[in-house]
Amino acid sequence: MRRFRVAVAQIAPTLGDLAKNLALHEKMAGDAIAQSANLLVFPELSLTGYFLKDQVPSVALQPDAPALQPLRELSRRIALVLGFVEEAPGHRFYNASAYFEGGEIRHIHRKVYLPTYGIFDEARYLAAGERIRAFDTALGRMAILICEDLWHPAVPAITAWDGAEIIVCPSASPGRGLGQTGPFQNASTWERTIRTCGDLLTSFVIYANRVGYEDGACFWGGSEAVAPSGEPLAKARYLEEELLLADLDPGGLRRARVANPLLRDERLELTLREVTRIMQARRTDGE
Secondary structure, eight states, X not given: OOOEEEEEEEOOOOTTOHHHHHHXXXXXXXXXXXXXXXXXXXXXXXXXXXXXXXXXXXHOBOTTOGGGHHXXXXXXXXXXXXXXXXXXXXXXXXXXXXXXXXTEEEEEEEOSOOOOSTTOOHHHHSBOOOOOOEEEOSSOEEEEOOGGGGGSTHHHHHHHHTTOSEEEEEEOOBOOSBOSSSXXXXXXXXXXXXXXXXXXXXXXXXXXXXXXXETTEEEEBOOEEEOTTSOEEEEOOBSSOEEEEEEEOHHHHHHHHHHOOTTTTOOHHHHHHHHHHHHHHHHHHHO
């Protein structure tokens, strides 16, 4: 990777209003460019809002949709990660995040884990993604994981094994439980998860959470950039819109991976063998 500045757009999208949200994305991109940022990361479903329910088909976009053309053009000046509902062949709908660079969409990640507990019901309206991939960019090798994806330890590990130096996590996390150091209990859980992920995988982690209210839920914000040592580089405020800036230095990546060569020592053949054993045992138990 090379040294670059990342901006995180901690915004409050308007539910179901693509035009208004596209205009907000363009404004935030202009602000980030003015701050010399090389990458701008938006939250989960930033173009549509989160609790879409039956609105999913009406706001879905195919990757070549004309509505995305202004963002393609902006990506000639600043790389972008943004969230949208992707309509795939066969009219399947995915909670997706796209990476734009140089006037093109270079990568799309479809959310792998769709939460269906508590207030969440994503699997009722959306299909689950089937791939976890790192990908090369002009800034370094990245991976995108959407919100719940990061809470399943094997998923960020796979991205690091695939060579990711920077893990980008767009999120739409509503507050749950009373927090002691933050507004909500799950904010503290997120912060521990993000920092542990950066530390154990010796990777940068960029967490972009939204703010605002939808369907009675409060999104808490608190976006942050974490170093490969697990230390926070920059932290956004809770509950307020903000453009967060952080400088990512490849020297920090090198120092972390020299001090803790965990990825070097990973035994993927052992992992594969034991996962296969567990899967076979589960199939046998289910017969």
